[in-house]
Amino acid sequence: MESAIRLRGLHKRFGDTIAVADLDLDIEPGEFFSMLGPSGSGKTTVLRIIAGFEQPTRGTVSLFGADVTRLAPFDRPVNTVFQDYALFPHLSVIANVEYGLRVAGVGRRERRAKAEEALGAVRLAGLEDRRPHELSGGQRQRVALARAIVLRPQALLLDEPLGALDLKLREQMQVELKELQRSLGITFVFVTHDQDEALTLSDRVAVFDAGEVVQLGTPREVYDHPRNRFIASFVGSSTLLEPDVAAALGLARAPMAVRPERVTLADSGPGAPGTIAEVIYTGPEHRIVVDLDGLDARITALEPNIGAHHRRERGDRVMVGVEPAAAAPLEPEAA
């Protein structure tokens, strides 16, 4: 199958800084693909290169088999939802959504119908004549979405589109984005620094660090098997185990990462002995930090909040267990 977006040897330098380092990436048609990374990791630059706002220093961008590396943004069959929405302040909501069709020379009546349909798809019908500054953040975000999808792009590029929304609204928009992507059936390329968002929404996630993709896979692969320390700590939280700590827990003598919810605590039985150093109540669960005996190491476990009858206290003695399948071996650090 032909890739929706294919990047080959993509390299971008800004002065002395390497923003993107020889990147190869294939994004499949109909895929919800996230580019996840801290700020400055190169993910937004990659998105801007795909959109055509930046020219790569070298390398190519192909969309459905066609090389578009040298094409201007207006000649590419992709559309972008910008981080700050970039709505045209002097145009009404409907005129914003119609903009792309108007520029393409679509007749007045047809573009009105299509724009209203797009506004309906993002549940904004009835606000056609408002100006952007009269809308809430969430509504602006929907206008930006409608403005981009009305053109039926082959791929939709989203640059941290939910970053400016508050938590409740963000969670609601996540669901709607996912539904929209499914009903449109087009490729979504989603840039975010929020690992939660990336895991929740994506078919596949590319984790960026210092201009490179350090891990590429399904959310489950990335979360359960982080390849190195950076991914283990950036995507979700992990306890990093030094080789002798791993060995004491009955695992291979190698650097490992283990998710707190995969660490089991027991009053007796197999495992490594330790003393509870901290119990943090978070509502749905208890976050329990254990000092392992004789190891100068700590490990964090999560226990669901299932009521008051069985509660662990600071100073309790526990046996700590980690199943071999629950620990992810980490690649040695590049020196």
Added chain:
Amino acid sequence: MQLGRTARIVLGTITVVVLGLVYLPLGVVFLNSISTSESLSWPPPGFTLEWWGRALESTGALEALGTSVVVALIASAIALVLGTLAAIALSRYRFFGKETVNLLIVLPIALPGIVTGIALNNAFRTLMGVDLAMWTLVVAHATFCIVTVYNNAFARLNASGTRLEEASMDLGAGLFTTFRLVTFPYLKSSLMAGGLLAFALSFDEIIVTTFTAGTGVATLPLWILQNMFRPSQAPVVAVIAVILAVLSVIPLAIAQRLTAKDAAAVAR
């Protein structure tokens, strides 16, 4: 911030004195325009509307007014086109010598008018070998009118960044469509403000005008200067001055409102 009683009185007095120094003479000009004394003697011996009638019939004054309006309009139009283009170039593109170009565009507003006047006079007459005329005056005025348009447009373009233009191109619009549908509407109020300021600057300019206007080309300021000390014309000059003072408030007020609206729009 709270001020003490003494401080309030002192500051209030200073404010009144300063504003009085600025506006009392304007009041005197108005009184002169309706005084029966031809030599502007003080206090006015009596009042008459004769000078107002004479002023409105004075062909010299009306012709000068026409010349001033035409020169200011053409100079502002040139400034609008060139100032906008320069602002786009300097806010949107990177090129060699950009900072220098920026300085060179803004400099004419800071240069003493007498220097600009002498320089242009020399350039026109000796370097280019042309006679001074109306168009030399227009060109001279355009050199400093560009600055107000450029400054307004440049500030607005820098405040917005390139995001709107990127959005437009992302949606399929080319460079010119983007300018027509996004950049220009966005700049419109800034350009109005800059254009009005340019008009006002050109309208009452006298130093550069003296050096670059051809013989027989009299702008209103030139006409006033020439007639001010003729006994029979002095009250007529006062009338013209009053009319100018009233007229000059209008573009200033519009420009200020536009700028305030812009600031609000950018802040949103």
